[in-house]
Amino acid sequence: MSEKAPDAKLPGEEKTVSEPVTDPEAAPKAGLEREDAQPGETPDPAPAAVRRGMWSEGTGDTSGYGGIVREVARPHVSTAPLGSWYDGAHNRLATLVDDPFIKVVLQNGELTFHIPREKLVEAMRQLRDDAHLRFEFCSGVSGVHYPEDEGAELHVVYHLASMTHNRRLRVETSCPESDPHVPSVVATYPAADWHERETWDMFGIVFDGHPHLTRILMPDDWVGHPQRKDYPLGGIPIEYKGTTVPPVDQRRSYR
Amino acid sequence: MTAQHTDFYASPGDETEGTVYTAMGGGDFADIAREQAERNDETLVINMGPQHPSTHGVLRLMVECDGETVKSIRPGIGFLHTGIEKNMEYRSWTQGVTFVTRMDYVAPIFNEVAYCLSVERLLGIEDQIPQRATDLRVLMMELNRITSHLVAIGTGGMEIGALTVMTIGFREREVVLDFFEAVTGLRMNHAYIRPGGVAGDLPETGIAQLRDVIAWLDKHLPEYAAFCNENPIFKGRMVGIGKQDLSACMALGVTGPMLRSTGYGWDLRKMQPYCGYEDYDFDVITWDTADAYGRFRVRLAEMWESLKIVKQCADRLEASTGQPVMIDDPKIAWPAKLVTGPDGQGNSHEHIKHIMGESMEALIHHFKLVTEGFRVPAGQAYVPIESPKGELGCHVVSDGGTRPFRAHMRDPGFNHLQSVPIQCEGGMLADIVVAVGSLDPVMGGVDR
Numbered sequence A: 001m002s003e004k005a006p007d008a009k010l011p012g013e014e015k016t017v018s019e020p021v022t023d024p025e026a027a028p029k030a031g032l033e034r035e036d037a038q039p040g041e042t043p044d045p046a047p048a049a050v051r052r053g054m055w056s057e058g059t060g061d062t063s064g065y066g067g068i069v070r071e072v073a074r075p076h077v078s079t080a081p082l083g084s085w086y087d088g089a090h091n092r093l094a095t096l097v098d099d100p101f102i103k104v105v106l107q108n109g110e111l112t113f114h115i116p117r118e119k120l121v122e123a124m125r126q127l128r129d130d131a132h133l134r135f136e137f138c139s140g141v142s143g144v145h146y147p148e149d150e151g152a153e154l155h156v157v158y159h160l161a162s163m164t165h166n167r168r169l170r171v172e173t174s175c176p177e178s179d180p181h182v183p184s185v186v187a188t189y190p191a192a193d194w195h196e197r198e199t200w201d202m203f204g205i206v207f208d209g210h211p212h213l214t215r216i217l218m219p220d221d222w223v224g225h226p227q228r229k230d231y232p233l234g235g236i237p238i239e240y241k242g243t244t245v246p247p248v249d250q251r252r253s254y255r
Numbered sequence B: 001m002t003a004q005h006t007d008f009y010a011s012p013g014d015e016t017e018g019t020v021y022t023a024m025g026g027g028d029f030a031d032i033a034r035e036q037a038e039r040n041d042e043t044l045v046i047n048m049g050p051q052h053p054s055t056h057g058v059l060r061l062m063v064e065c066d067g068e069t070v071k072s073i074r075p076g077i078g079f080l081h082t083g084i085e086k087n088m089e090y091r092s093w094t095q096g097v098t099f100v101t102r103m104d105y106v107a108p109i110f111n112e113v114a115y116c117l118s119v120e121r122l123l124g125i126e127d128q129i130p131q132r133a134t135d136l137r138v139l140m141m142e143l144n145r146i147t148s149h150l151v152a153i154g155t156g157g158m159e160i161g162a163l164t165v166m167t168i169g170f171r172e173r174e175v176v177l178d179f180f181e182a183v184t185g186l187r188m189n190h191a192y193i194r195p196g197g198v199a200g201d202l203p204e205t206g207i208a209q210l211r212d213v214i215a216w217l218d219k220h221l222p223e224y225a226a227f228c229n230e231n232p233i234f235k236g237r238m239v240g241i242g243k244q245d246l247s248a249c250m251a252l253g254v255t256g257p258m259l260r261s262t263g264y265g266w267d268l269r270k271m272q273p274y275c276g277y278e279d280y281d282f283d284v285i286t287w288d289t290a291d292a293y294g295r296f297r298v299r300l301a302e303m304w305e306s307l308k309i310v311k312q313c314a315d316r317l318e319a320s321t322g323q324p325v326m327i328d329d330p331k332i333a334w335p336a337k338l339v340t341g342p343d344g345q346g347n348s349h350e351h352i353k354h355i356m357g358e359s360m361e362a363l364i365h366h367f368k369l370v371t372e373g374f375r376v377p378a379g380q381a382y383v384p385i386e387s388p389k390g391e392l393g394c395h396v397v398s399d400g401g402t403r404p405f406r407a408h409m410r411d412p413g414f415n416h417l418q419s420v421p422i423q424c425e426g427g428m429l430a431d432i433v434v435a436v437g438s439l440d441p442v443m444g445g446v447d448r
Helices: A086-096 A117-129 A192-203 B029-039 B084-088 B096-100 B108-123 B131-159 B163-184 B206-220 B222-229 B232-238 B246-251 B292-319 B349-358 B360-372 B412-424 B431-439 B443-447
Strands: A040-042 A049-052 A069-072 A077-079 A103-107 A110-114 A137-145 A154-162 A167-175 A181-183 A206-208 A238-240 A243-245 B002-004 B020-022 B043-048 B060-066 B069-076 B379-386 B391-398 B406-410
Touching: A077 A103, A086 A110, A086 A117, A103 B379, A110 B379, A117 A167, A117 A181, A137 A192, A137 B379, A137 B391, A137 B406, A154 A192, A154 B379, A154 B391, A167 A181, A167 B379, A192 A206, A192 B412, B060 B431, B069 B412, B069 B431, B084 B096, B084 B406, B096 B108, B096 B406, B108 B131, B108 B379, B108 B391, B108 B406, B131 B163, B131 B206, B131 B222, B131 B292, B131 B431, B163 B206, B163 B222, B206 B222, B206 B292, B222 B292, B232 B292, B232 B431, B246 B412, B292 B431, B349 B360, B406 B412, B412 B431, B412 B443
Parallel strands: A110 A167, A181 A206
Antiparallel strands: A040 A077, A049 A069, A103 A110, A137 A154, A154 A167, A238 A243, B002 B020, B043 B060, B060 B069, B379 B391, B391 B406
8 A cells, every 4th residue: 555645746736835734723623624634533542452363262273373463453533623524514413412422533534423322312313304414314223342342342333324415424322231222213214123123133232212123134032142242153053853063163163 | 823732843752842833734724714704804914925936035024914905014034144244254354255245146246346345445445446447346237237137127027927027037137147157257156356356357258248248138128128118917017006205215215226216316326436437428217106117117227227337348348458457455466367267266377376386475475365364454434335226335344353343234125125014005915026026125135
C-alpha cells in the first residue's frame, strides 16, 4: 500500500492554507469547511486484548502458527471536525437528543454513531423522522460479540440509509453479557423485525418491546446462541439411535 | 399428526414414555372434516412447505384460510441455515469468498463482490484494484443478473403453469453458465472474485465465447416478452397480485425490482456507484403497478439493460487484454494467472515454477499468504451493492487478524420474505404462489 506524502497535491488542487493546523484551539470548529480541517483521531479507550495462536488454544494445532501472539487493535475514535455531511448529522442528532454519543468513529468514509442503549429508541426515531437526518431505510441489524469489551460485550449494529439525502450511517449500541437487553426499534423500523429475531437467535440479545422475539434460523428448542465467541464451531454431539457422534471440535480443535 | 402410545422408532425393549406424536398415522380426512364441522366455521390452518415445490427451496408458510381466502400467513425460515457466518470466522479472509458464494446460490457472483468490496474497503485498497479486474467483476455480475432474473421469471412462470417459460429460461441460463464455467471453472459456487481482484483472467477464447453468449441472448431474450407480456392467462394470474406500495417497501426494507415496481427508481448502481458503474451507459427500469406483473416486467427489462452493460464490458475487455487482474501488492495478491488443468483445477504453472524452482523466499511468502493469510486493519465496513434481488451488503468486522472477526450478509431475500403477509393476506390461496414467486427469495441466501 503506498502512502501519499502529507502535503501531496492532487492535480488541479490548490490549498488555501499551506501549514497544517497543529494547535487544537486554532483548529476550525465543526461546520466550517476548510481544506486543512482533517478529521481528528484519538485512540479508542476500550481495553486491548491479546490473541494467541492461529486455530487452536492448546493441543491439536499442527499448523505451526500456534506461537503467534497478537495484540488486538481497535479503530480510532474520531473527533470533530469530521468533514463532509458528517458534522451536520452529528450536531443535528446532538441537538435533538440529549447527549446521545458514547463515541463517533469515522473510518474509510463510513460514519458510526455509538449510542447508549437507553437513548437508542429516541435517537433512532429522530434519525428517521428529522428532515435534516431522514434515515428512512434500515438495511439490517447485525450483532457482534466482543468478549474483551468488559461491560459491553454484546454489540448491535444497525445499518441505516437515507434515500432522501443519499447517505449511509451505522448506529451501534452495546449491552453487557450479564444483562443482555437492548430496546427494540421495530416500532420505528419494521424492517428490523426479523433481523432482531436473528440477532436474538445468534447472540442471545433480548430486544425489549419486540412483538414476537422467537428463534428464526435455529430450531425453536435449540440451547445456546451459536454466534457467541464462546460457542464452539460445530460443538454439538449428534445423537442417533443410542450412538453419539462427537462434535467436530473434539475431533480436531478449531478453538 | 396423530397422538399414539406406540413409538415406532423405539428399539425393541425400550419403554415408551407419554404420548408419541407422529405423522406416520396420517389421519382420515373424514376425521378432519368432522372436527371442522364441530367448530362450525370455514377456517382451516394449512401448512405449506418446507418441501412444497413452489416455495423456492425450503420455505415454510403457515396459512390460515377461510374457504380459499387467506386470513393470515406467516413464513417460517431457517431450514437451510448452515452456519456460514460462523464458519467464516474460522477461515482466512480469502477463504471467506468460498463460503459467501454458497449463500444466494442463484446469484453467487454478487455475494462474492459484496464481500470482497467490504474487505477491500477495510484494507484501504479500493483505489488500487486493477481496471481489468473491475471490468471482469462487472461483466460477471451482469451476466449473473441475467441468469438470476431468468430463474426468477422461469420458476415463477412454471409455478403458474407456464412451463415453457421455465424451459427456455433454463436454456438461456445454461449458455451463460457454460461461459462461467469457461472463466471460473465452475458453473456455480465460483469463488472467482477475491480480495484484491479476481482469481484469473479470461481464457484465450474468452472474448469469442462472450460474443457468442451475447448473440444468443440477443436472439432469444425477446421470446419472453412474446410469450408473456400480453398473454391473457399470464396477466390474469399476475396483474394486481402481491400489491405492495412504496411506503410498505420502505418500512419493510424492500429493495430491488420490488421497490422499482412501485415507480421509485432506486438502483445502487446509479445512486451509490461501485465498481465503476457510473461509467456505463444503462437505464434504471421502473414500473408503476407495484404488483407481480410489474416486477416481472422490471426483471425482463433489466435483463436487456444488463446485456447492454455486458456488451460494453466485452469491448473494454477486448481493449485491455493482457493487463493485470490482481492488485499489485504481494502482501495481499494471490496468484491470479490460473489456467485450468486436465483435472479441472486451476493452477498457475508460472507461479509454481517460481516458488518451487527459483526462489525459497517466494515459497515462504506464498506459504504464509495462503495458510496464515493477510491481516486486515481493525474496524468494520459495509458496502451495499445492487444484487438482482435488491440491496446486498456484507458487514465485516476485523480485529486486525487474518480471519474475519465477524461477517454478516444482509441478504435482500431475508427482508423480502417479511412482506409475504402484507402481499398475501386477504387474497386467494392460489395467489400465494404468485406473490412469493415475485419476491424471488433464494433460501440459501435467506437462511445462510
